[in-house]
Amino acid sequence: MAIRDAGDPLSLTFGALADPTRRAILARLASGEADVSQLMKPFDLSQPTISKHLAVLERAGLVMRGRDAQRRPRTLVVAPLKDADGWMEPFRQFWEQKFASLDEYLRQTQKAETPKKRKARNTTQQGGPR
């Protein structure tokens, strides 16, 4: 899936993560740097294709390119991942069931009590996410 460059770092990061091959590459790099040849092995993709994926990762700042003779070992850079993770932060409360029972209760209750149709609609609708 192709991602349209929204320009901002977070978008670039999430965009880079929107592909299984790139995610696998990042996972591999998490255990240490690796050159293109090594990164290619796990996939049935051409070398240029891998290089292209690496280019996307680099543009997102998730990977750094080093050099060792004619090799260009890639290194993982977690800063962008940290930021992406940070964006999720506020949402985490929804599945970290710390107050699950109560929340769930209130939510379900509220849901059930909402009439199917009403003349006066609540401009400011409430009701938590699923």
Place this chain on the structure above:
Amino acid sequence: MAIRDAGDPLSLTFGALADPTRRAILARLASGEADVSQLMKPFDLSQPTISKHLAVLERAGLVMRGRDAQRRPRTLVVAPLKDADGWMEPFRQFWEQKFASLDEYLRQTQKAETPKKRKARNTTQQGGPR
């Protein structure tokens, strides 16, 4: 930025998050359901454009479409977010400085001791991410 559909759920999710407008919409929905008109307000985008963004979010399963007369209130669905968050899990250790000082020390040391050029290269390169 356009995302190429890699098919898998995680890719769809990350792809959906790869746009500031969509992220803002999700943030808004985190505080309760809202219809298209409400979701439109914060942006200087046409209604069809917002609907398109919502379509992307729906395809990723991040949003559910309800109905109230001619309105189609959207509700946040956090399951996909949770999965995305789960993917990041393994990487979190890199910035949760639990063993920061030691790790940092080992990493820096190792880095410094790596000779610029060597005849026999380590096929299995090591060295943590930045």
Place this chain on the structure above:
DNA sequence: CAGCAATATAGCCATATGGCAATATAGCCG
């Protein structure tokens, strides 16, 4: 320098956004 190895680039083709304006639907309401 010649040759090989490891990558990067340059096309090429296809699809999924990202935006917009115009138009079609869906559903109240008087």
Place this chain on the structure above:
DNA sequence: CGGCTATATTGCCATATGGCTATATTGCTG
């Protein structure tokens, strides 16, 4: 039913992948 409101659909145009093959670069090495 006619009108109005809220959304969805339909083109249209542009860009960024995602893949490939062919070709250019880079950098050892004999």
